[in-house]
Amino acid sequence: MANFTKKAIRDSFVKLLNEKPISQITVKDIVEDCGVNRNTFYYYYQDLPQLMENIVNEDAERIIREHPTIDSLDDCLNAALEFALSNRKAVLHIYHSVNRDIYEQYQWRVCTYVATAYVDGVLGDRKLTAEDHTTIVDYLKCVSFGVIMGWLETGMNPAALDRFRRIFELKHGDLEHLIDRCEKMRS
Amino acid sequence: MANFTKKAIRDSFVKLLNEKPISQITVKDIVEDCGVNRNTFYYYYQDLPQLMENIVNEDAERIIREHPTIDSLDDCLNAALEFALSNRKAVLHIYHSVNRDIYEQYQWRVCTYVATAYVDGVLGDRKLTAEDHTTIVDYLKCVSFGVIMGWLETGMNPAALDRFRRIFELKHGDLEHLIDRCEKMRS
């Protein structure tokens, strides 16, 4: 069961989100756009906010599923940016709307995942205490989250993205440094 | 009811048609590609040939519907070529397969429509007898059909298409000439 109708509702919503802010989008707009009965919308989703939450959750899960390993810093940032990149205008609308926190929740989940996966990759055989591990993951998570949020602030400017990528990259040495310091302090 | 499942089956078929010849495509391939139960395929289509016939028929109807008026020679050829252009490889597979006649039937329908619409446009206020009208439409229909079939013969070469467009364009003067001759002969 592939549930094409649900996907059609979702696609119409994202499509409309690329055309106008979320505050101006109604359930009626969506079902009329994809030619689905209004009741069918309520069959799948409780209301509009829940549709959006559902979308970002599914996207977060998909991205995490499709990136089982995070091998490089590029992988890391790319995974975190994937949804944003594929829905430029929609993301900006969400970001500037009252539901901004939902997007942040989603981004936060992805950042947590990629930060953990990346730190574990850099660690390799080395072991840290649970506390140190959490500290470093939290650090990287906040950095990547901040990078992406900062990028959104600039209106997703491509040049700004490159600058942020560079900042992100520079953190690589930082990460090694942090791990070293943790190991030395504990020994 | 937008019937997204039917569309998914159709899309998967066209997708597979772009990957391999129709003789190597099974119903199983299609339903597995789009994640639909095999029975659902048979719910919508009798068999594989009927699916293809259905696709070309719907395409022909859609093209005719979306081109209510044929204002220029460009419109005319574009309408007739639309399906072929959007599914290059698929059309070539069909064209070279045993079901070639189905594609020809489809193309024939579209050519008949655009030829009629275009002749009527050129005619404007002028009137012809039913016989003359049919004669001229048939003439243009055969020309445009021949152009497209010839284009397919070359493997849909872009340069060949331009050449064919030119030939088609040259027929414009021809058409005026034909109408003039009909009018003079009847008067």
Next chain:
DNA sequence: CCCCTGTGCCTGTAATTCAGACACAGGGGG
């Protein structure tokens, strides 16, 4: 204040999709 649009929900019905079977055809490989 009324009208209008949109919401969220309900009931019942119709349409769609499904799982799980069946006999049968064709095509290699042992």
Next chain:
DNA sequence: CCCCCTGTGTCTGAATTACAGGCACAGGGG
């Protein structure tokens, strides 16, 4: 030649999904 395997086309009955048409209610102009 026979077995095995894949794919076909069909059927049944059940489950799910999509629908039409209704309801009360909220909010915002005119």
